[in-house]
Amino acid sequence: MNNKKFPTRKLLRMQNYDYSNMGVYFITICSRGKEKIFGDIITGKNVELTLNENGKIIKNYIENIDELLIYKIMPNHVHILLLLDEESRKNNRSVPMIVRSLKSLSSKKIGFSCWQRSYHDRIVRNKREFEMIWNYIEHNEETWNRDCYNV
Template identity: 40%
Template structure:
């Protein structure tokens, strides 16, 4: 019998509870557009009821520095510091996904999440701009589904 082991997306030997900035993307299972639609002309995501529920749970996460809810994924910038005791990127994302899943009555999420450790101010500024302009670039986004 073959045992499949999922390859971790996390950086080996890195402490994801360390003080720092992290860029995280959480995707909807099968890239289904569950959270709303994009008004490209106005650089705006129009959230539906599910998207507004997701936004409610994001508002409860103290470590969120910036975010955007797209129709089928969410981008976060997390800031962990001395006030983030006993928190890690994994715990924050897992808690968020669990809360939304319980509210929805099913899990809308793809397994795991994508992360990037932000290492410089330039990196941070580029990611911040990416998050802010994500709706405007929706049709060119790798997660775009018509």
């Protein structure tokens, strides 16, 4: 009998938390294999993000999320800040449902599964954290050369 221990997958979601609760959520979804398939960062006098066709498709789906506050599409990942409110609860909307829809619809339109299996989330706890995350998303392409997702 083989007693090898297999690595356990790290849980990315908070245990026993209801992700349909009202609140603000910071979501990061990476492309499959962290491949740069959504666009390019152009550096020069200004740093500029240029979306390719895949990035434009994803942009279209993200902008149709009712709970959307701000987002940024990067070459191999997206950052999304969501606000789930009373209306979201009435419509049985949750973070996993929103992410699942985005990944499914955009992959179908693009023609291949372009996303990693899961995603990262952070439940935003206060105004200071909200402002830091907003600023991070808004200026993300400016820090691309130091970004942990720039592989």
